[in-house]
Amino acid sequence: MPSQIEVFLNRTRFYDDPTACVADFSRAQLSKALRFHRTMPGYAPTSLVSLENLAAALGVRSLHVKDESARFGLKAFKVLGGAYAMARHIADLLGRDIDDLPFVELASERIRGEIGTIVFATTTDGNHGRGVAWTARQFRQKAVVYMPRGTTPQRLEAIRAEGAQAEIVDLNYDEAVRMTAREAEAHGWLVVQDTAWPGYEKIPLWIMQGYGTLMLEAMQQLHEVPPTHVLIQAGVGSLAGMVQGMVTAAWGKDRPRVIVVEAAAADCLYRSAVTAGCRPVTVGGDLATVMAGLACGEANTIGWNILRDYAEAFVSCPDFVTTRGMRVLGNPLPGDPAVVSGESGAVTTGLLSILLQSGCWAETREALGLDAQSRVLVVSTEGDTDPQRYRSIVWDGQIPSYQQF
Template sequence: VFITATDGNHGEGVAWAAKKFGCQAYVYMPKGTVESRVQAIRDVGATEVLVTDYFYDDTVRMANKRAEENGWTMVQDTAWEGYEKIPTYIVQGYTTLAKEAVEQLKEKGVDAPDLVILQAGVGAFAGGVLGYLVNHYGEKLPKVIIAEPDAVACIFESAKINDGNPHASTGSCETVMAGLNCAEPCLVTYPTLRDYPVAYAACPDFVTEEGMWLLGKPLAGDDKVISGESGAVGMGLLYELTQNPDLAEIKARLGLDEKSVVLLISTEGNTDPDHYAEVLAKETL
């Protein structure tokens, strides 16, 4: 019997895998989770999906307590002291995505991007991808920015404190970026996220909505990308960096211009159809 806490994608993956192997999966989701994300996990065969009265990090603790009480296996993509083995496996899984991205860039004639923007919740995805890039590119590592919701930016706040240790976010935890709504860094990946990025960005919700709109309404000749709230923040941040005059100094320090090659990874589709439709209904940004 597996149990996990999730804002969406991770829990769907755990439930899908559990059913595939004839196991049970109990999935806990934080308060405020939209019904479409709950139903998506039910649809892939979860034994039970429960929306709690807590935000993500306390939902993780609640699921872990039930795992300990029942002898179930906790499958979580964040780590804490004494719980690191399974999160490490999950982080290693993310490196597959990074490897494929590097190979696809080579097919396009790009040895390395100039900039990579990686979104973070606890930092498992961002740390796994960045870890692969560090090992692959070595001294030629592209500039990397870690992007988070400004209401729950634990990696950003840890970088600001700058004492070498991870710190929990002090924000409100109120954001449309549900998949990034995580207040405590993953201990497995934090050292990588501490040591290698050139910048950290705490982004208001409108930034990811800009990204959703830009990807969903591409210029002529570009492919449409249906990207949800937690997947589009990189595109929104790139737009702000290149178009917002208040960020001109940061743009210059990053060396961003019309020739720059930027790698973005969309980690979520249209998981909240109502909000997605609302964003895409706008005629302009």
């Protein structure tokens, strides 16, 4: 695995129209998902945390963290996408608009009787599969979840606790996705995957639109004043693609600069951008990284097409970047609140702290426009979804972050 941070400043542009191909992520489209989420029992906007003292120490005007650790008690944002896509599928089966189907009705015995049994199948490193399993149980349906090698037993048991049939298979993430698709076709299951490929795009699009709820919440919490920069992590690129699509649709050429951040062991978007080609590059092998939720070697084609055209930069990060971020957020400066952020949630904060505090990144800071007037938004996509690993990093110092930056 590479031991250094790699930054690619994106100058590739395939569209002259700054709002081309992002209509699916307009506020009108994302608001349908938000209205649905508001019907879910226990819904509440997650916190937008202002780290005023850290911002001052880093030399930016403001730093806000969208903290997804309290989302529906599942400690991660992923359920936003899975639940919305599953609901949209059921609405289609019924021939009804999702705006007319609140969550409580979808979870009723009457609806279950109308549509019969659905088996929702997915591959996951943990958070997405738990969200699918949780939603399937609420809808009185079934879930089958396959998890790639390297998945911790704690993540497996968390999914089984939601009533799903789940197992760890001896395949990497992308190989497991293909296996899940084959099994689903053989058994008549419905694949609920947040990555897209030719011929499989409707459900991934719904999932991405479901993620839009967190950005709509964040903008309301920011009083509709957009940040100047958004640092967003990427596995397959579904969340990052949604963020880029949303800000481009909303603000066009005046959009915030989006910086896409990946795990070095699975940096398919970064490698794709470096090649400056139209087709995404695949990363193979074990995809071994502590950032389990980002260990994906094949890009979501919907997300890639948007990020390729509009993202400001792509960054490939070794594991020490995210462990630094976990410690920074969990051990705040006096006066700032603590944020419990898991391995896939903190890499953007870790990267920001390194870019702004290390002299060797001065040219990159200037190229990205990171300065005293910058208003930065990051998303902590998960809390301590694997508490044992979280403590091994934050308490016990696993993967030290003292490497040369």
